[in-house]
Amino acid sequence: MLKLENISYSVAGRNLIEDASVSIPTGHKVGLVGRNGTGKTTLFRVIRGELPLDTGSFSLPSRARIGGVAQEVPGNEVSLLNTVLAADVERATLLADTSTDPARIAEVQTRLADIDAWSAEARASTILRGLGFTADEMHEPCSAFSGGWRMRVALAAVLFSEPDLLLLDEPTNYLDLEGALWLESYLAKYPHTVLIVSHDRGLLNRAVGAILHLEDKKLTLYQGNYDTFAETRAARIAVAASENRKIEARKAHLQSFVDRFRAKASKAVQAQSRIKAIAKLKPITTPQEAALKRFTFPSPEELSPPIIRVEGGAVGYDGKAILSNLDLRIDQDDRIALLGRNGEGKSTLSKLLSGRLELMKGQMVTSSKLRVGFFAQHQVDELFIDETPIDHIRRLRPTETPARLRARLGGFGIGAEQAETLVGKLSGGQKARLSLMLATIDAPHLLILDEPTNHLDIESREALVEALTAYTGAVILVSHDMHLLSLVADRLWLVKDGAVKPYEGDLESYRALLLGAPEKKSDKKTETQKAPKPKRAPRLSVLELRAEVRKCEERVEKLERMRARMDEMLADPTLYSERKHAVPELQRKDGELKVALKRAEALWEGAIAKLEAAEA
The missing domain is CATH 1.20.5 (Single alpha-helices involved in coiled-coils or other helix-helix interfaces)
Known part of the structure; x- marks a missing residue:
């Protein structure tokens, strides 16, 4: 159990946390929420022991391991797979043991078997694949990837090491929709305690069972997901x-x-x-309500439809097409979400529509007066850190009065104090608001947003939804935030296999598709038009299902006996003194047996579930 008792912490004389207490049972998954600047990341640093408490104490079970994502994975020549494998320090230490003592070797091998060391590479590969890396990329050096992709490697490493207390601070900020959905599913099954800071409502609704709210310097634990908490x-x-x-x-x-x-x-x-x-008569204390810092997008004049038309188009780089046979139309009232795995071409399409890339073939017709606003996460990082927001906007509007410039910033929730603050000292959310203001200052007819909610808190995300709903231009969204997509987008385009096609399902069916579940299809036919029902496969009888259960059980027992014999062999000191040449092959077989046993157990559980359903 993680127990915080009457803890207080202050920065430069300002109290962030004051006499706060909470207990989180072992194995629970909890979302830590609160407005930006309330001290969520500071609380993580306190739990990790990086910051000393002013008063109070916290405790964990003895020998419990705390893990969090490293700030950055170094750009060295170590492969992604080996970087992740190295996160399991015990495994790496045991494998590096060069003892020649047969008893010590047997002890090491027994411990390696206990921690499932021989299937480690398969587990690490599964995590990297879930976070968007291909099989070939796993063997490339970290230096071949950008900072954002290295952060994914850092996330993979901490997930692989399986600490007893997993601390994650905005882990989806560097993930696409597919990676975020995979992480949701992974965390829901994680075997230990999880404490996660996130403003992603989808993640907080599906991956955690409680919400820890940091507000008014206090901690309050609510049972249930984010919607229940709200x-x-x-x-x-x-x-x-x-x-x-x-x-x-x-x-x-x-x-x-x-x-x-x-x-x-x-x-x-x-x-x-x-x-x-x-x-x-004292008033009852109510939680401090954040003033909803709204976004105010300027309204463009109306253009004749379509504002963009692409026919027979192909686009790519260095003469190689990434997307082909493009046949697209965009009107000013469109709200389009781009779906597709990372690397399929969503960014390439965005660059084409924003005028940053030219067609290699085909034609693209745009309205002569079309203005396009473009926001991407990298633009937040490209702001001038030694200038103020006023400096940024004055460069674009040199003739406007200071009062007018401040009014523009105020329309994006950047107050008078932040307007004169160096960008390098602003929070991530304030930088994102500034970038959004710069992208929309010319009242674009088409606004292309690539991950606009990174670093925005939940209140700001809701304000962005309202602004986009009221906006009179077209919107194209690339985002891992399913809540944003579901409220804003009314059309879905799937970018896949070098093509861009309308996706006929909804976001939930797309989520199910990504996670391997069968896609749900809506029945659009009336009662009189329904197609004939397909013939069902014959249902197994209860006797046949019982036979299947027995067969699966026997398979599991056989594999368990084989594993027990393998453990005995690997624990025998004479193996390492008399038959050293046989050790690698036995270790490989041990890993294969573990994987086979897990599969057999899964089949057994499935057969039991089918039998129970049939008997009911």
């Missing part, structure tokens, strides 16, 4: 507001008596008692 908290605020209205009405009634009779000697005692009663 409903519970809203109800609590409503109750507090109702009670405060009653208190204010009572105070007003008492005050009216005091005002009427304060000067009358005969009522002086009653007036004084009511003054004392008013002093005792």
Whole structure:
């Protein structure tokens, strides 16, 4: 159990956390939420022991391992796979043991078997594949990848090491939709305690079972996912507001008596008692509500449709087409989400539509007055850190007054104080708001947004949804935030296998498709038009299912016996003194047996489930 008792922490005299307590049971998965700047990352550093508490204490089970994502994976020549494998320090240490003592060798081999060392490469490959790396890329050096991709490697490494307490701070910021959905599924099955800072509602709804809210310097644990937390908290605020209205009405009634009779000697005692009663009526403390910092996108003039038309198009780099046979139309009222795995060409399509790439063949017709706004995550990193937001906007609008420039920044939630602050000292969310303002300053007819919600807190994401809903231009979205996509996009384009096609399903069916579940199809036919039902495969009888269960059980028992014999062989000291040449082959077979046993157990469990359903 992770236990925080009456902890307090301050920075430069400002209290971030004050006398806060919470207990998180072992194995629970908890989302840590709160507005930007409230101290979530600081709390992680306290738990890791990087920052000393002012007061209070925290405790974990003895020998519990704490793990978090490294700030960056070094750009060395070590392969991605070996970088991830090295995260299991015990395994690496055991494999590096060069002892010639047969007893020590047997001890090492027994421990390697206990920690499932021989299937480690397969587990590491599965994690890297889930985070978007191909089989070939896993064997390339870290130096061949950009900082964002190295962060994925860092995430893979900590997931592979399976710490007892996993601390993740905005892990989806460097992932695409496919990687984010895989992470949701992985964390839901993670065998130990997870504490995750995230503003991704999809992740907080599907991967955690409780929400830890940091607000007003206190920690409050809510059971349930994010939607349940939001409903519970809203109800609590409503109750507090109702009670405060009653208190204010009572105070007003008492005050009216005091005002009427304060000067009358005969009522002086009653007036004084009511003054004392008013002093005792304290309002119920309600959570600090963040002022919703809205986005204000300027409205473009209306253009005749379509604003973009592509026919028979092909686009790519260095004469090699990435996307071909493009037949696309975009109108000014379109809201389009681009789906597709990383590397399929979503960024290439975005560059084409924004005028950053030319067609290799075919034709693209655009409205003569078309203005396109483009926002990508890398643009946030390209802001001038030694300039202020006012400096950035003045470069684009040199003739406007300072008051007008500040008003533009205010429309994107950048206040007067932040307007004069160097960009290098702004938070990630404030930088994202500045980049969004610069991308939309010319009132574009088409706004292309590539991961716009990174670094934005939940309140800011909701404000962005409202702004995009009210926006009168076309929007093309690339995002891992399914909540944003579901509320904004009304068309889905799938970028896959060098083509761009409309996706006929919805986002939930796409999620199911990515996670390996059968895709759900809506029945668009009326009762009189329904197609005939396909013939079903014959259902197995209960007797046949019982036979299948017995067969699976026998397979599991056989593999367990084989594994037990293999463990005995690997634990025998004479193996390493008399038959050293046989060790690598036995280790390989041991790893294969473990994988086969897991598969057999899964088949056995599936057969039991089918039998139970049939018997019911």
